[in-house]
């Protein structure tokens with residue numbers, strides 16, 4: 001019987017499907033799997049199912065001579081050495097689209113939580129206390145009529161744009177290619193990053209990570225943003241230089257930030273935790289029952305297809 005190793009628990013929707021066909025071993029530790037354990041677990045497996053928090057590098061791939069598929073439980077797959085997997089004839093798949101609505105909702109949610117000071121207000125109610133309504137009390141920024149800049153108008157970026165349109169926002173986007181269809185359907189305008197930095201009231205990062213994006217938002221970028229602007233990141237942490245962000249927030253170079261992902265994840269830069277103009281969520285962009293169940297079904301179907309000799313869907317290293 002073929003063997004599947006899952007590097008952390010996944011919803012039963014996918015797990016039960018896999019168990020019908022294969023011998024399935026699931027890592028059920030309280031913390032994330034370590035490289036040491038992973039190396040011990042993969043030497044005779046035909047498939048690995050792993051989320052973005054598991055790094056699958058050359059060493060892991062070399063340790064698994066029977067490996068035929070790495071089914072990544074997530075849309076982003078920068079945790080896997082996909083080129084080396086291809087050299088070894090291993091398909092790497094992802095779970096696109098399943099995360100789109102959930103992550104776009106969260107992006108808009110944390111944008112509003114920061115601009116309308118929702119998280120800060122919640123904290124105040126539970127701690128120092130609410131002393132009564134007053135004209136100057138707790139003013140934030142409205143989004144209607146403002147300009148949102150989207151870095152990476154892919155599946156999630158486009159869903160963010162659709163939501164932003166519902167809030168009557170003007171939509172700018174930047175990325176490696178112009179997207180004429182989205183421009184027409186969303187009324188989005190393509191701009192350079194510098195133009196976006198100068199014009200946007202809210203910048204949301206929704207791009208797929210590559211090394212080219214490392215520290216795209218650094219001291220220089222923050223200095224080019226409006227003093228009243230907000231930065232939102234629900235993509236991958238290292239796109240934002242967190243030390244530069246802390247300095248920019250302290251110096252009022254920008255007004256606020258909302259982060260669902262972190263440069264040194266799962267570690268969060270300490271200074272960010274004490275800032276009231278920062279909203280922090282623990283990488284929960286697609287943490288809905290709907291999205292996580294769909295992602296489990298996709299990884300299960302792809303693993304079944306591959307191990308039964310069929311072509312899996314969503315191969316990212318074809």
Ligand SMILES: NC(=O)c1ccc[n+]([C@@H]2O[C@H](COP(=O)([O-])OP(=O)(O)OC[C@H]3O[C@@H](n4cnc5c(N)ncnc54)[C@H](O)[C@@H]3O)[C@@H](O)[C@H]2O)c1
Nearest residue numbers: 075076099103152153154155156175207208234235285286
């Ligand atoms: N916070 C979360 O929980 C969560 C959940 C799902 C996905 N994500 C992240 O969101 C990313 C996007 O997901 P998606 O489904 O929209 O993927 P997608 O492939 O549909 O879109 C990615 C977009 O990034 C753009 N891009 C690539 N390089 C760029 C660059 N240098 N500058 C600007 N844009 C660039 C591409 O043009 C593309 O439009 C994923 O790769 C993942 O890292 C996060």
